[in-house]
Amino acid sequence: MVTVVMVAEKPSICNAIAIALSGGNHETKGGTPPVHTFRSNFMGSSALFKVTSVVGHVFSTDFPSAYQSWDKVDPVTLFDAPVEKKAEKKGVVHLLQNEGKGADYLVLWLDCDREGENICFEVISCIMPEALSRKELRTPGPKQRIFRAKFSAINPNDIKNAMMTLGAPNENESLSVEARQELDLKVGVAFSRYQTRYFQGKYSDLDSRIVSYGPCQTPTLGFCVERHILIQNFVPEPYWVLCPTIKIEGYGAVKFEWERGRIFDKRVASVFRSIMLEDSRLKILRVNQKEVKKGRPTPLNTVAMLKACSKALGIGPASAMHTAENLYLQGYISYPRTESTAYPKSMNIEETLRQFSRHAIWGGFVDDLLPRNWVTPKSGVDVGDHPPITPCRLAQPGDLSSDQGRVYDLIAKHFIATVSPDAVYLQTKIEAQIGTENFTTSGRQLKRPGWLGLYQMRSEYEDEENYEIRNLPSFKGGETFQMTSETLPMVEKKTSPPGYLTESELIALMEKNGIGTDASMATHIENICQRNYVNVESGRRLVPTQLGTVLVQGYYRIDADLVLPIVRSNIEKQCDLIAKGMADKDDVVAHSLSNFQKKFSYFVKNIEMMDTLFEASFSPLTAGGKPWSKCGLSNRYLQLIQSKPQRLYNKNTEQVYNLPQGGSFKLWGGRVCPVEGCGFELSLFVVGAGKDQRSYPLCPNCYNNPRPEWGPAPSSKGLMTECPHADFHPVVAKLTLCDDEETNGVFILDPGSAPNNWRLVSTRSNFMLTFPSDVVHKLTVLSETDPACENHHLLQVLPPPDPDQLT
Numbered sequence: 113m114v115t116v117v118m119v120a121e122k123p124s125i126c127n128a129i130a131i132a133l134s135g136g137n138h139e140t141k142g143g144t145p146p147v148h149t150f151r152s153n154f155m156g157s158s159a160l161f162k163v164t165s166v167v168g169h170v171f172s173t174d175f176p177s178a179y180q181s182w183d184k185v186d187p188v189t190l191f192d193a194p195v196e197k198k199a200e201k202k203g204v205v206h207l208l209q210n211e212g213k214g215a216d217y218l219v220l221w222l223d224c225d226r227e228g229e230n231i232c233f234e235v236i237s238c239i240m241p242e243a244l245s246r247k248e249l250r251t252p253g254p255k256q257r258i259f260r261a262k263f264s265a266i267n268p269n270d271i272k273n274a275m276m277t278l279g280a281p282n283e284n285e286s287l288s289v290e291a292r293q294e295l296d297l298k299v300g301v302a303f304s305r306y307q308t309r310y311f312q313g314k315y316s317d318l319d320s321r322i323v324s325y326g327p328c329q330t331p332t333l334g335f336c337v338e339r340h341i342l343i344q345n346f347v348p349e350p351y352w353v354l355c356p357t358i359k360i361e362g363y364g365a366v367k368f369e370w371e372r373g374r375i376f377d378k379r380v381a382s383v384f385r386s387i388m389l390e391d392s393r394l395k396i397l398r399v400n401q402k403e404v405k406k407g408r409p410t411p412l413n414t415v416a417m418l419k420a421c422s423k424a425l426g427i428g429p430a431s432a433m434h435t436a437e438n439l440y441l442q443g444y445i446s447y448p449r450t451e452s453t454a455y456p457k458s459m460n461i462e463e464t465l466r467q468f469s470r471h472a473i474w475g476g477f478v479d480d481l482l483p484r485n486w487v488t489p490k491s492g493v494d495v496g497d498h499p500p501i502t503p504c505r506l507a508q509p510g511d512l513s514s515d516q517g518r519v520y521d522l523i524a525k526h527f528i529a530t531v532s533p534d535a536v537y538l539q540t541k542i543e544a545q546i547g548t549e550n551f552t553t554s555g556r557q558l559k560r561p562g563w564l565g566l567y568q569m570r571s572e573y574e575d576e577e578n579y580e581i582r583n584l585p586s587f588k589g590g591e592t593f594q595m596t597s598e599t600l601p602m603v604e605k606k607t608s609p610p611g612y613l614t615e616s617e618l619i620a621l622m623e624k625n626g627i628g629t630d631a632s633m634a635t636h637i638e639n640i641c642q643r644n645y646v647n648v649e650s651g652r653r654l655v656p657t658q659l660g661t662v663l664v665q666g667y668y669r670i671d672a673d674l675v676l677p678i679v680r681s682n683i684e685k686q687c688d689l690i691a692k693g694m695a696d697k698d699d700v701v702a703h704s705l706s707n708f709q710k711k712f713s714y715f716v717k718n719i720e721m722m723d724t725l726f727e728a729s730f731s732p733l734t735a736g737g738k739p740w741s742k743c744g745l746s747n748r749y750l751q752l753i754q755s756k757p758q759r760l761y762n763k764n765t766e767q768v769y770n771l772p773q774g775g776s777f778k779l780w781g782g783r784v785c786p787v788e789g790c791g792f793e794l795s796l797f798v799v800g801a802g803k804d805q806r807s808y809p810l811c812p813n814c815y816n817n818p819r820p821e822w823g824p825a826p827s828s829k830g831l832m833t834e835c836p837h838a839d840f841h842p843v844v845a846k847l848t849l850c851d852d853e854e855t856n857g858v859f860i861l862d863p864g865s866a867p868n869n870w871r872l873v874s875t876r877s878n879f880m881l882t883f884p885s886d887v888v889h890k891l892t893v894l895s896e897t898d899p900a901c902e903n904h905h906l907l908q909v910l911p912p913p914d915p916d917q918l919t
């Protein structure tokens with residue numbers, strides 16, 4: 113009996129695989145992620161199958177800890193720094209190592225895209241690390257022990273099919289992901305650390321925790337700012353048009369359009385009008401009618417789905433992607449990351465269509481298409497990754513929660529539309545003349561709604577022109593109409609700027625310029641929103657903030673390559689070559705890094721060109737802030753800068769003291785840090801809300817310059833909800849009662865709980881113990897310890913004074 117270990121990307125996929133391959137006869141061992149086992153055959157022998165999963169990437173690419181400090185590491189050295197794989201989820205690594213012990217074969221069921229290929233190799237490094245150097249174990253041949261399953265939808269047919277056509281993992285695709293990870297990490301972190309430090313050390317009101325740079329994020333922002341500048345610089349220009357209007361009994365007014373369009377000189381327009389009024393008859397020249405089609409849409413890929421979700425449903429790309437992934441995991445739709453817009457030849461369109469004949473709303477429409485009235489879908493592009501996004505099973509209205517339901521409906525209707533007949537209109541175009549000047553007007557009537565019938569005539573798509581129905585009265589060639597100064601008005605109009613970019617337009621620009629991939633575009637857009645570089649306003653239009661605008665303008669001044677899409681799209685092309693085996697990963701990475709390192713050094717040298725823009729837009733630290741606590745070195749008061757990120761600033765020495773983010777600050781009655789040589793005035797760091805609110809002591813100097821003898825300090829990345837100091841910091845130690853075994857922290861007397869709400873709080877969690885004020889009047893931690901247990905300090909409790917004794 114051989115053992116076959118199979119690994120999927122998510123627990124729900126692994127569940128579906130176990131059911132499909134065992135026919136439901138599997139056993140499940142709980143845990144996260146769970147492991148399913150069953151017996152069957154593999155490579156001609158009876159086999160024990162174990163199916164489990166990871167949860168996305170197992171490792172992340174990061175710098176070793178020596179490079180983590182913002183203070184001690186010069187960002188320029190990051191370009192040459194080593195990178196390492198860090199276990200994101202230690203539990204998953206252990207699970208893979210344990211379950212993988214003694215495996216004879218490994219079958220990889222990761223998602224079928226480059227990220228999935230990369231996770232394959234992460235899994236191999238946990239289960240059969242020897243195969244990383246022994247290629248024959250993972251290439252087709254007699255020694256192959258590692259296999260790759262390729263599938264596009266989580267249904268029993270696709271899964272069984274994949275199992276019968278196992279291939280091999282693709283190392284070059286995995287390497288292309290690694291190349292991009294390393295480049296993005298090094299370039300992003302070097303620029304972000306440098307410019308964050310520089311600008312936050314000078315300005316008080318940037319309102320962003322990190323002034324980040326990203327090789328994709330920044331060009332994405334660039335598109336939004338470019339449009340902003342176009343709008344800002346736009347000067348409206350007046351123009352004039354002549355629009356003859358004739359009134360027809362029983363119909364209303366018919367407006368004609370002038371062939372010359374806009375006239376930008378008022379006198380010229382007036383002269384035309386006078387000449388026309390002399391002749392004064394509008395003569396119908398010709399009436400043309402023809403059928404025009406509004407074609408059915410092409411099959412849906414990721415980019416088109418994200419655009420439609422934003423435009424038609426008002427759901428942003430990150431949220432749309434997340435929702436689509438959930439639908440995929442539940443088996444409702446096929447894999448939502450794909451560039452292809454052509455259905456595979458093997459797809460059974462009729463069967464996919466048939467399940468919708470039971471749909472409560474579109475059932476009738478679909479019935480009309482079956483069995484043979486549906487049409488061949490438009491031929492799109494087959495990129496060879498996954499088929500276009502299609503529904504895999506029926507969901508009735510109300511089966512799915514609101515956003516899932518709306519995204520599902522969009523995908524399902526799109527599929528039905530792609531195999532429905534085109535919409536057919538009868539278009540009427542009328543040509544007319546006044547003197548020698550030409551005019552037209554047109555009408556449109558619907559002959560056959562086709563696919564638009566599914567949408568109540570309102571399509572949800574980007575390329576939608578105005579296909580409104582417009583009836584016209586019937587005209588005959590040679591007919592004439594008398595014009596007067598009233599029916600031949602000269603109308604003044606103004607040119608107007610384009611609107612701000614919509615999300616859907618931005619996605620189109622990113623696609624066209626090769627910024628990001630279908631898997632990552634949504635994240636880049638989300639990032640520029642979260643960094644406070646753009647705001648999403650009504651109509652899902654992206655309006656840059658002052659910070660976003662100034663940054664992009666600054667890059668343009670120093671080195672436009674940092675924001676123009678061309679550099680990034682070159683990198684994407686290089687990564688593509690790695691994936692296709694036409695370029696070497698190390699060469700690509702080394703070349704791009706040396707290029708960016710030069711750009712970085714040039715940027716640092718010329719940062720003042722950007723800084724002059726910041727100076728004009730933001731307030732210097734010296735102007736902002738309120739006097740706060742005393743500095744132990746200069747004995748002057750530090751200023752508390754309250755806009756994001758909160759900081760303390762010494763006006764005299766221009767020193768900035770970072771503060772933990774995620775809470776608020778209180779002065780602590782003038783107490784001074786007991787650490788020798790420090791002497792900074794202490795504050796309280798207050799976190800949590802309501803019943804969970806608790807406070808911890810905070811010395812701004814020690815927070816920025818922790819010493820190893822105080823023990824491991826909490827990470828200062830992100831929002832902090834625990835004690836900002838290590839547990840052996842003298843001021844924490846003074847308040848400590850005993851260990852908190854649950855979290856490896858300690859219990860301290862909450863220094864903000866005095867005078868009538870005494871509490872003990874854990875330094876590492878929100879756990880606390882409250883003493884009622886009618887029992888405890890004052891609580892003090894003594895330096896003496898419990899004789900029975902030397903880790904426990906004694907508490908001195910003073911009861912409230914007896915009210916009777918006061919009188």
Ligand SMILES: *[C@@H]1O[C@H](CO)[C@@H](O)[C@H](O)[C@H]1NC(C)=O
Nearest residue numbers: 371397543545548549550551
């Ligand atoms: C109007 O259209 C006719 C053709 O239909 C053309 O010969 C003529 O030059 C046009 N007049 C002007 C002013 O463009």
Ligand SMILES: *[C@@H]1O[C@H](CO)[C@@H](O)[C@H](O)[C@H]1NC(C)=O
Nearest residue numbers: 284690692693694695696697
């Ligand atoms: C992978 O890329 C290398 C070049 O870096 C190439 O020699 C090799 O043939 C490629 N492997 C496959 C399977 O395409």
